Amino acid sequence: MKLRRESPPSGTMRDWINARAEAEGTAYVFTDSTPPLTWSDLRNEAQRIALALTAQGAAKGESVAILQPNGRDGVLAFFGAVYGGFRATLINLAAGRDAISYALTHCEASLALVHDNVADVFAETRPDGLARLEMPTEVAGIDLHDVTPADHALLMYTSGTTGRPKGVVHTQSSLLAGGWTTAIAHDLTPSDRALCVLPMCHINGLCVTMMAPLVSGGSVAMAPKFSASQFWTQLRDTQATWFSVVPTIISHLLHGQADPDAKTKARLRFGRSASSALAPDVQRAFETRFAVPIVETMGLTETAAQILSNPLPPGVRKIGSPGIAHGNEVEILDADLRPCPTGTEGEIAVRGPNVMLEYLKNPEATEGTFAGDWLRTGDLGCKDEDGYLFVTGRLKELIIKGGENIAPREIDEALYSHRDVIEAAAFARPCKTYGERVEAAVRVREGSGLTGERLVGICVEKLGAFKAPEKIHFLPELPKGPSGKIQRLKLLDLT
Structure with missing residues (x-):
């Protein structure tokens, strides 16, 4: 399967994993010295996990709880769940016990893929009826569930002004589209390698740095977590060509003592900033010091990450703006949900193949978020005469x-x-x-x-x-x- 700029990916996650496995290229390398994964390794291990979940009675589309830090086991747990036709439910391990317990109960999973390092957290927070999957040595006579693009693939919890986290449901199709919007915005190719330092339970870490390479045919270098002292060394050692981070990380790097070497700077195509507004002064100072262009973007959990991105150099990057739409439509709507004139403030809304299906078991919140096929973000903004969007505030109290x-x-x-x-x-x-x-x-x-x-x-x-x-x-x-x-x-x- 090939990346096409003009249309979102067709098929399912299983289809794309199988197709990548035929090419035998490297899929993942890890900074913690665990063995790398080729795409065929990933396909084989994902299939093994999918078969084990199926053999244990997991129903098609059912949540499979994933309590895994960044790393080889976490990558395989996620891909195993979606390969089998299940709803990969990524649990934020940095959340408090109450939040973890709520997610595990609300998602109604019967099986969990749990890393040994967080077995105690799982034991303290799991509801009755949720068991840790013990991998069998061999699974025979089991057929995987049929999977379609419309089937549930991801459940990720996001905070809202109502207090309790809402469970965002993405389908196989919208999950792939989330990787596609990033891939086309940044002109990713099979030779590109992303450095992933954000947690995979964060939509940026998952859909940007894990899904985009699946769609583009590139690869991922995964770190357990961000480390300001190791970041540039990790980029050097893994031969990564781009990275996606949040503004806080950019600020930490800017105020740190380490610098990339000349070869690393020459190889890096760009860095990507998302999840909140990047201060223009910080962006300018970073680019001046490190000679690495930063592309500001905007995304949501509800849109499988990216909705807006500035173009790559030599395209026009407007400092202070998250850019223009790629792969979806982004509009500014007035109080009557009509498009606002250029320069007029309104609510930012998005529609496209990367938009979520629903909030799990929350039809009221789902209905309140959609206006027809437009997803209302709750953020305020305006567009300039070139179509670049500027965020001016937000309706929500987040x-x-x-x-x-x-x-x-x-x-x-x-x-x-x-x-x-x-x-x-x-x-x-x-x-x-x-x-x-x-x-x-x-x-x-x-x-x-x-x-x-x-x-x-x-x-x-x-x-x-x-x-x-x-x-x-x-x-x-x-x-x-x-x-x-x-x-x-x-x-x-x-x-």
């Missing part, structure tokens, strides 16, 4: 820290779990390192000796350190509207 979406209500609920808390609301404060940081305001009962350190500790325990507030503000009363609802957006000015 806190975006280091490119990760954090729902304030999750933090509110953790704070309210202490009996002394009467009112609570989390909010975002601008931050040079992460774009935004988490803070919270509370009102506690009179005479309480509750401290901010104690409340932060509760949030860390329930949600993980990343989502926990950095500072707790104690107020005599939180601002409210006529209905009594706390006005979260006023807290920044009051603290």
